[in-house]
Amino acid sequence: MYAVKVIKFDFSKERENMCKTSVLSASGIKAPFEKTTIERRELRPDDVLIDIKFSGICHSDIHSVHGEWGGGIFPMVPGHEIAGVVAAVGSEVTKFAVGERVGVGCFVDSCGECEYCLKGEEQYCTKGVVQTYNALDYDGNPTYGGYSQKIVVTERFVVRIPDSLELDVASPLLCAGITTYSPLKHWNVGPGKKVAILGVGGLGHLAIQYAHALGAEVTVLSRSMDKKSEALGFGADQYFATSDPETFKALAGRFDLILNTVSANLNVDAYLSLLRVDGTLVNVGAPGTPDQYNAFSLLMGRRSIAGTLVGGIQETQEMLDFSAEHSIAPQIEVIRADQVDEAYDRVLRSDVRYRFVIDVSTL
Ligand code: NAP
Ligand code: ZN
Numbered sequence: 001m002y003a004v005k006v007i008k009f010d011f012s013k014e015r016e017n018m019c020k021t022s023v024l025s026a027s028g029i030k031a032p033f034e035k036t037t038i039e040r041r042e043l044r045p046d047d048v049l050i051d052i053k054f055s056g057i058c059h060s061d062i063h064s065v066h067g068e069w070g071g072g073i074f075p076m077v078p079g080h081e082i083a084g085v086v087a088a089v090g091s092e093v094t095k096f097a098v099g100e101r102v103g104v105g106c107f108v109d110s111c112g113e114c115e116y117c118l119k120g121e122e123q124y125c126t127k128g129v130v131q132t133y134n135a136l137d138y139d140g141n142p143t144y145g146g147y148s149q150k151i152v153v154t155e156r157f158v159v160r161i162p163d164s165l166e167l168d169v170a171s172p173l174l175c176a177g178i179t180t181y182s183p184l185k186h187w188n189v190g191p192g193k194k195v196a197i198l199g200v201g202g203l204g205h206l207a208i209q210y211a212h213a214l215g216a217e218v219t220v221l222s223r224s225m226d227k228k229s230e231a232l233g234f235g236a237d238q239y240f241a242t243s244d245p246e247t248f249k250a251l252a253g254r255f256d257l258i259l260n261t262v263s264a265n266l267n268v269d270a271y272l273s274l275l276r277v278d279g280t281l282v283n284v285g286a287p288g289t290p291d292q293y294n295a296f297s298l299l300m301g302r303r304s305i306a307g308t309l310v311g312g313i314q315e316t317q318e319m320l321d322f323s324a325e326h327s328i329a330p331q332i333e334v335i336r337a338d339q340v341d342e343a344y345d346r347v348l349r350s351d352v353r354y355r356f357v358i359d360v361s362t363l
Contacts, residue, residue, distance in 0.1 A: 019049065021150035022363040024337055025075040029067035032341050035363060038077065038144055040152040045092035048155050050102060054334070055146035056081030056172040057356040058202060059263045060106075060286065062344050064134050068288030073134050079146025079358075080106040080132040083161060083171035093155045101161040103320070105174035106310045108132050108143060108157050120314040122157075146171075147340070149360050159317045162324035172202060172330040172355040173323055175310065180207035180259065181319040182311030183282045184214055187257050191215040196255045196274065197236070199262035200227045201347075203284060205354040206330055207259050208234040213326040219255070221247070230331075230353070248273065253301070260285050268305070272297035280304040330355045336362040 019040045024033040043049055061078035063069050082104040086096050096102060110117050110125035117125050130137050133145030145151075161170045180203050189195050195216040197207045204220075211218045212235025220227075220236040228239045240247040251274045258271055262285040271281055272293065279301065293305065311319065323329065331354045335343055343356040 019150060019152070021148055023077045023144060023149075024147040024340060024358075024363060025077045025144075026065045028074050029072065030065065031074075033147070033337075035337065036075075038148070040150055041141075043088060043090045043152060044154070045090040046154050046156070047090040047152050048086055048093060048096050048102070048158050049088040050082070050084040050104065050151050050153065050158070051087045052082055052084040052146055052149055052151055052360050054083045054168040054171040055079040055148070055358045055360055056175065056202070056330075056332075057340065057343055057347065057358065058172075058175050059347060060175070061145075062347060063263070063286065063288060065344070069286070070288075073136070073142050076134055077144035077147050078133050079148065080104075081171045081174045081176065081357075082132070082146035082151065083167040083174070084151075085167075087150070089155075095155050096158060096160075101163075101167060101170075103159050103161050103170060103174045103316075104132065104146070104151060104153050104157060105159070105178060105316055106132055107313075108153050109137060112156065120312040122312050123309045147337070147358060147360070147363075149363055157313060159313065159320060162320055164324045165320070165329070168334055168357050168359070169329045169332060170320070171357050172206070172332065173320060174316070176202045176206050176330065176355060177210075177323060177328075178311035178316045178319045179203055179284050179308075180261065181210050181322065182315055183259060183284065183306075183308045184210050184216075185315070186308065187280060187282065189214050189216045189257060193217070193256045194219070194254055194276075196221050196251075196258040198242075198258055198260045198266075198271065199285065200231055200354070201261060201263070201350065201352075202330070202355040203261040205230070205234055206328070207261060208236050209326075209328040210322075211259075212236070213322070213328060219251070221258075253277075255279055257282060263287060265289055265291050268293035269297045272301075272303055272305070275301060275303045277301045278303070280306055283307040332357045334359050338362070 109130035110122040111127035
């Protein structure tokens with residue numbers, strides 16, 4: 001576990017020319033959500049003001065509010081799966097106009113100049129990418145996320161939502177979609193590749209759809225057989241329960257790539273044994289405590305363990321367009337703002353098929 005460091009900010013500080021907005025905020029680690037108001041910054045020339053319509057609940061929101069990644073900045077307004085409509089634009093905005101349907105994901109700023117920003121991989125910005133919430137922006141102000149009715153974001157971090165995607169369905173794509181699409185593209189998943197998707201939650205159920213659309217042979221590994229028919233419906237070719245020891249015998253040495261979307265620690269050696277020579281276990285799941293593995297699990301098959309963080313802005317736009325073109329969409333349950341605490345409990349019990357999305361008009 002990392003050292004727990006909690007930073008407290010004062011919401012009520014009045015600033016001029018700010019736009020007030022309703023939000024759901026947690027006052028401290030594991031605190032229940034409360035409805036309150038905050039002020040968004042005055043529009044800078046390159047800013048877009050977005051009327052948020054829907055905001056997905058990512059398991060990362062829960063890790064953050066529960067302090068599992070080392071404390072946090074409170075009060076915290078989570079939410080990095082944001083879909084809405086442009087309400088106003090700054091004087092130098094060129095990409096967006098009022099009324100356009102747009103999204104914002106996990107990041108709201110980066111230096112724009114380092115080698116990674118220039119490559120469109122803003123998430124690895126050397127100055128430090130600014131996360132949509134639970135972060136300090138480059139002026140030192142805390143960022144507040146999408147459990148909110150309005151947000152102000154520099155246009156560089158805003159993407160366009162294709163017409164064929166409804167806003168509620170589009171919102172989870174801004175994190176769960178890009179976080180699974182990006183590694184599948186990076187590790188060249190396609191025809192002839194055998195891919196396993198580990199965990200069928202918000203990320204996992206989209207990963208199955210992308211891996212299938214990219215032409216890979218897709219195997220799903222879930223704790224039980226409960227999600228089998230749905231996983232096959234998302235495009236899986238095969239489905240196995242990891243609670244059955246026979247699964248690890250049957251699938252030994254099978255996969256080129258395993259995409260681990262599980263929010264908890266794993267028996268890493270058991271999953272490494274399912275990789276072919278040169279196979280890679282890619283982690284996107286981000287439990288707050290370290291995993292362990294035996295070096296022999298890697299060296300006996302020249303295997304790799306990797307990790308990947310969300311995806312860049314240009315790739316996020318590509319993922320949205322790809323999703324629209326291939327009719328890829330999350331299966332969602334739309335909830336009211338007053339149901340978010342209960343929704344967190346349900347995500348922790350894996351009692352969601354497969355993503356909660358908050359209708360922020362209920363704030
Ligand atoms: P989620 O909807 O809760 O899904 C997680 C899935 O993991 C569950 O559906 C379950 O699948 C499996 N699981 C849960 N607890 C488990 C346990 N104790 N043992 C084994 N399997 C378990 O979560 P999510 O929103 O998809 O997020 C998944 C993880 O990705 C989180 O840790 C999140 O923070 C992380 N994340 C990372 C990035 C990144 O950039 N790397 C971005 C977004 C999210 P089955 O029921 O099928 O077993
Ligand atoms: Zn997320």
